[in-house]
Amino acid sequence: MTTKLEFADPLRLIEERSVVFRDTVASAPSLDVQVPTCPEWTLFDLVQHLGQVHRRWATIVTTGPADAPPTKSSSEGGAIAPREREALLAWSAASTQELLSALRASGPDRGCWTWWGVSDSPQTSGAVARHQVQEAMVHTYDAQISLGTPQPLPVDAAFDGVGEFLSTCCVGPYRWPYEPATVDYHATEGRSWRLSLSADGVRLTHLPRPGAPSTDPADEAPDPVHVSARGTAGELVLVLYGRVPVDFVKVDGEKRILDLLKDWDPNE
Numbered sequence: 001m002t003t004k005l006e007f008a009d010p011l012r013l014i015e016e017r018s019v020v021f022r023d024t025v026a027s028a029p030s031l032d033v034q035v036p037t038c039p040e041w042t043l044f045d046l047v048q049h050l051g052q053v054h055r056r057w058a059t060i061v062t063t064g065p066a067d068a069p070p071t072k073s074s075s076e077g078g079a080i081a082p083r084e085r086e087a088l089l090a091w092s093a094a095s096t097q098e099l100l101s102a103l104r105a106s107g108p109d110r111g112c113w114t115w116w117g118v119s120d121s122p123q124t125s126g127a128v129a130r131h132q133v134q135e136a137m138v139h140t141y142d143a144q145i146s147l148g149t150p151q152p153l154p155v156d157a158a159f160d161g162v163g164e165f166l167s168t169c170c171v172g173p174y175r176w177p178y179e180p181a182t183v184d185y186h187a188t189e190g191r192s193w194r195l196s197l198s199a200d201g202v203r204l205t206h207l208p209r210p211g212a213p214s215t216d217p218a219d220e221a222p223d224p225v226h227v228s229a230r231g232t233a234g235e236l237v238l239v240l241y242g243r244v245p246v247d248f249v250k251v252d253g254e255k256r257i258l259d260l261l262k263d264w265d266p267n268e
Contacts, residue, residue: 007108010129011100013157017136018096021050022089024143031085035146037243043146047088048081050139051095055079057132058102061125065111103129119266120171120204121164131168134161138241145243153234155189161237163193163206169240170195171204174266181257184228185236194225195261202266227253 025031031044038046056079059070082088106112108126121127137157144150153161162185176197183195184207192207229236231249238244246258 007126007129009156010126010133011103013133013154014129014136015096015100017133017140017154017157018050018054018092021136021140021143022047022092024140024147024149025092026085026089028143028147031083031088033146035142037142037145043143044081044083044088046139046142046146047092050136051081051092052079053135054095054099054132057128058098060114061099061102061106061110061112061128063112064106066113069113069115099132116168117267118172119168121168127168130160130164133157134164134237134241137161138237138243141238141243152232153237155233158232158234158237159187159189159191162187162191162233162240163204165237165240166193166195166204170261170266171202172266173201175199176202176264178257178260181226181254182224183257183261184225186228186230187233187236188231189233191233197261225253227251227255227257229258 025043025047028043031042031047033043035041035043035046041049060066063070081091103125106125108124108129110125111123112125112128114121114123114128116127117123121131134157137153141150141153166185176199178197180196180198183197184192185195186192194205194207196203196205229239229246229249229251231239235244235249239246239249242262246255246262251258
């Protein structure tokens, strides 16, 4: 199992998760079912949102390197979803294919605008693909839990999702406004990540497997770990995206740091 997906893998996973997402919606008694993990949204709203996300990122990737996102009017073509279920699901499938076609045409290394700017994730179509796996996977969970049938997240996608979330949403030259802290995330599948937060920036370290030698010089004199979260990779992803409370996984140490991290906006 690797810590980062190859470019073909996220494209496959985006398609697979999107198919499962639509199958879940197709089995719902109504599109008016409320989505408990997305307050004030119905299943219709959730389908429309994911389709709009796919279409907008298709436009962004196709546009290529840019200092700003395309205007809303230039990226919202076909973005109003039909209300009838069969037409809605067909529109959703077309949205997914629009995104996948744009990603395939661009390849993994082409630059494009991204909202994560100076974070540790690159501003490339490959990074967009990697993040869109998580978008499709988490919203599939949203649809499933709306029907009372949540399924474990796919292991490979969830495993990559922990590092992807931390790299994209936390790591970079950001000022942590609280006391310096070290947070460890341990996936029971056998990988661990260390987030080091300080006023000088936020750094991510991939910790070695138990018993393996460290390749990070900083680990010769590691900082004390203030809090750790341990669960399956899927459980950690759901915690990071706020789909389940942090108590859903095993927490050791200062839980308040995880609460601060959840509410922290790196760009403020």
